[in-house]
Amino acid sequence: MSLDNAALTIHGDSISGNCLKVKFVANRLGLPYDWVEIDVMKDQTRTLEFLAMNPAGQVPVAMFAANGPLAQSNAIILHLAEGSDLIPQDAFERALMYQWMFWEQYNHEPSVAVLRFHRHYLKKTDIDPALVTKSEAALTLMNNHLARRSYFVGSRLSLADVALVAYTRFAHQAELDLANWPHVQDWVRRIEDDLNIEHAGE
Numbered sequence: 001m002s003l004d005n006a007a008l009t010i011h012g013d014s015i016s017g018n019c020l021k022v023k024f025v026a027n028r029l030g031l032p033y034d035w036v037e038i039d040v041m042k043d044q045t046r047t048l049e050f051l052a053m054n055p056a057g058q059v060p061v062a063m064f065a066a067n068g069p070l071a072q073s074n075a076i077i078l079h080l081a082e083g084s085d086l087i088p089q090d091a092f093e094r095a096l097m098y099q100w101m102f103w104e105q106y107n108h109e110p111s112v113a114v115l116r117f118h119r120h121y122l123k124k125t126d127i128d129p130a131l132v133t134k135s136e137a138a139l140t141l142m143n144n145h146l147a148r149r150s151y152f153v154g155s156r157l158s159l160a161d162v163a164l165v166a167y168t169r170f171a172h173q174a175e176l177d178l179a180n181w182p183h184v185q186d187w188v189r190r191i192e193d194d195l196n197i198e199h200a201g202e
Contacts, residue, residue: 062076073166161191
């Protein structure tokens with residue numbers, strides 16, 4: 001995909017893994033964009049201007065000069081990465097990538113990301129034990145999958161890795177020690193290096 005300068009504007013909150021996914025993919029592909037910081041903690045997704053872009057009141061939102069707004073992080077990164085090496089050419093590997101991206105939004109993000117938000121940003125102490133159990137189960141599933149592989153799909157970086165690393169790299173902020181999931185810990189550092197981003201847990 002090629003974009004003219006200022007053809008893409010990303011509206012996102014820098015504390016959000018979902019928003020960072022979009023930044024990671026745009027940077028990895030060398031796509032020019034403008035970043036507009038939206039502070040979720042200050043209810044900036046509830047303004048009339050923002051709701052006109054995304055009535056769901058969620059970040060990220062990618063505004064394309066030619067086509068208008070696109071919401072949902074995984075939809076955005078799939079669009080940005082179309083035709084790139086971040087999407088497997090093999091049809092079954094591509095389906096596996098989708099599998100992990102769907103699992104990330106349905107199982108991983110509602111546990112690990114929510115636990116992180118409650119503990120690190122809301123400073124809650126009365127955490128539902130079931131949320132901790134779900135988070136640990138998600139990391140265990142990932143750890144088992146990564147026991148004999150370097151990437152989630154195939155032998156190279158794909159959008160499955162980008163989607164899953166976005167919140168996993170902040171596990172320490174959810175008080176989840178990735179040393180307990182060593183294959184995940186090694187994978188996080190590998191993906192951060194592949195994406196040329198700093199190691200979040202250090």
